[in-house]
Amino acid sequence: PYSIDENLWGRSIECGVLEDPWVEPPEEVFTWTRSPGKAPDEPGYVEIGFEKGIPTTIDGQQMNGVNLIQQLNELAGRHGVGRIDHLENRLVGIKSREIYEAPAAAVLLQAHQALQAMTLSKAQLRFKQKVAVEYADLIYNGLWFTLLHQDLAAYVKSSQRFVTGTVRLKLFKGNSSVVGRKSPVSLYDYGLATYDKGDEFDQSASPGFIHIWGLPVRTQAQVQMLSQKEKGEM
Template sequence: MGATKKVVLAYSGGLDTSVAIRWLQEEFQAEVYAVTLDLGQGKDVAEIQKKALSIGAKEALVFDVKEEFLNEYVLPALWAGAIYEKRYPLSTALSRPLIAKYLVKVAEEKGATMVAHGCTGKGNDQVRIEVAVASLNPDLKVIAPARVWGWTREEEIEYASAHGIPVPVTLERPYSIDQNIWGRSIECGVLEDPWVEPPEDVFAWTRNPLEAPDEPAYVEIGFEEGVPRLLKGQYYSLVNLVEELNRLGGEHGFGRIDHVENRLVGIKSREVYECPAALILLEAYRDLEQLILPREVTHFKPYLEERYAQLVYEGLWYSPLREALDAFMRSLARRITGTVRIKLYKGSMRVVGRKSEYSLYDFALATYDKGDLFDHKASEGFITIWGLPSRTQAVVLRRCRKKQGE
């Protein structure tokens, strides 16, 4: 007899990956090693571990990676202002290269030649995970059961029911949900019609803004060299700070995103997200940058931010370009120390104050009242030099038109 086949499965406890355990055993006669990452998704990972074993996994391994996720994946994206299509803060996309990292790690430790995931054939995550795995260990074979079996969601639920596999969805509430500490994504069901307003039962982190408190909440966030460390004057770990901002934002109905998204595989998809902390921190960080960084940097950085977001969204985390962009973003982040005051009120969030010892805002130069030290007379010479190309062009064009009219 040959060596026992081994496959390492990224296991979330959801419909696709729960069905995949049984399917992989039947199709490949392989031992299945389930790998679950605690990314701050708010689920009982011990129960997920038990569930994997009850379905038939050889082993079920759990890793608490919340700090690693925030420090090594989310922070660089925060510094890069990474928001895909100006709407989506990449909560799911950022977790995929980390999941791939642990799939490869466990596969190498267990002597497995295959890894598997629960992504469908028309989603982005299949690309993100498989490209990341290939970047880390190109010898591993990647299996995508949901892509192979080609079942509809209803057929998948029926298969699970027939095999006694417990799943957290029903035909009445067939949402596909992915969440971690940086955000929560919801799709399928009635959300597949972009004209239908998302029903309240799809939201779990955010209140209906109509039911949010009648009084606004003011919150001060302190950054030290680009890292958010203080909340309301108290030091927090990064994990606790993000969790608290998710709670505060959600309490005031802030953080909902309803977006028709251009997927990498060439289709448009209606996506609903809840990302209170991500949206708060991205906006607060950008506002502090405006206070601290010089004009030429703040005008140039958005070009790189868009490219960075595309790289993450398109599964190219382990690429030389992303690493090079990280070095640029990190160099700017070292200057970003200061405090931002935000206002949360019935589904909205606004920056209402900012301060920093590195601020380039000079009251004496900006004010129009007493104490104005700006040299107004210097503007005349500045305007002459600044407008010289325009003036020169106008003179030449006038001379040419006059000559043509003669």
């Protein structure tokens, strides 16, 4: 009764009763992931190591990409992680309800985002997120063999040159959460971030920064908001 596609990265299920978006997916459609209610009562932990944005290790053990994904599919799936009930927009604009099982993909994306947050600047991270959306749309729409794809791939490769480190995740009854991260090139500085005594941030610099940062806001308020008030528009 279902249409099923499957590869290393994930499994998609559609058609049958799933075409009614109000109907809960029956348990029979899932084969890679255990029902969260029947998942182990104790959480599982996994550490994923990355080199320049590429996942390379699980719990310190070096692996090739295929073996790494297969092991994460088994581990995360055992804890019920990786189920997705999704309404997507196809290329021609038709909305389609899809059920996915992608345990490895779910935890890898989560871990990778956590490591990027530690190793990319604020500006890099925000722009990378925009590029990721364009990149995903391009691939979904079948435009892999285009010059735009080459351009985006070059940017993504450059953006990942410092995304190296390890992320620890907790897997428990259908949920995965990042509970630790570390990197030899982390931009997180405890001395600047701490609220404890002895922090290294020069608090005396704050008033001057606030004054300069707020200058355009004050200027607009004084000129334009005052004008509105005089005209009775406020």
